[in-house]
Amino acid sequence: xxxxxFGAPGAGKGTQSELLVEKLGKLQIxxxxxxxxxxxNKTALGLEAKAFIDKGLLVPDSVTLGMVEEVLRSVxxxxxxxxxxxxxxxxxxxxxxxVRVKLQVEKVVFLEVPTSLLLARLTGRRVCKKCGTxxxxxxxxxxxxxxxxxxxxxxxxxxxxxxxxILDRLKVYAEYTAPLKEYYGQQGKLVHLDGNQAAxxxxxxxxxxxx
Numbered sequence: 001x002x003x004x005x006f007g008a009p010g011a012g013k014g015t016q017s018e019l020l021v022e023k024l025g026k027l028q029i030x031x032x033x034x035x036x037x038x039x040x041n042k043t044a045l046g047l048e049a050k051a052f053i054d055k056g057l058l059v060p061d062s063v064t065l066g067m068v069e070e071v072l073r074s075v076x077x078x079x080x081x082x083x084x085x086x087x088x089x090x091x092x093x094x095x096x097x098x099v100r101v102k103l104q105v106e107k108v109v110f111l112e113v114p115t116s117l118l119l120a121r122l123t124g125r126r127v128c129k130k131c132g133t134x135x136x137x138x139x140x141x142x143x144x145x146x147x148x149x150x151x152x153x154x155x156x157x158x159x160x161x162x163x164x165x166i167l168d169r170l171k172v173y174a175e176y177t178a179p180l181k182e183y184y185g186q187q188g189k190l191v192h193l194d195g196n197q198a199a200x201x202x203x204x205x206x207x208x209x210x211x
Contacts, residue, residue: 007111056168
């Protein structure tokens with residue numbers, strides 16, 4: 001079963017996608033990860049994306065859609081789209097892409113989390129500059145402060161995880177992404193999950209949805 005997981009920044013989309021990869025062998029497709037890789041490598045696409053992400057804005061559809069189609073053309077197992085599409089135009093364009101590559105998405109999972117918790121999750125998030133491992137100052141700190149457990153590189157706060165940028169991101173989300181619930185609800189694909197739980201409990205609920 002192919003899935004889309006979406007929700008506000010910090011809702012736990014990445015965590016649940018990683019569990020789907022680990023436990024069920026799905027392919028995770030995250031535009032955020034693809035953009036961060038491009039930014040680390042300072043490609044033209046990466047620099048363009050960084051200018052928007054650092055301001056808490058969505059990367060333009062024109063930059064995103066070609067990348068998504070390229071990935072979908074090469075998939076070799078069931079996949080989970082992590083945080084994409086992010087607006088109605090992207091959702092409609094994704095439908096066209098899926099037709100072209102002869103694939104379909106069966107379920108769309110929305111993770112619901114209170115805004116106050118989203119803010120706490122994101123302001124405390126830290127990321128390894130080299131390998132991208134994600135930590136949290138309260139719930140998942142590295143064993144040695146500021147140093148990645150996996151590769152010993154520096155662990156930092158992303159520019160887009162400052163409180164001001166996060167509030168901007170949540171505002172953008174509410175305006176452009178929340179309407180996706182209605183769009184996929186009308187298609188009978190939407191499933192609401194309580195994201196204000198331990199990751200393991202959310203995954204248990206998610207597994208019931210797709211079993």
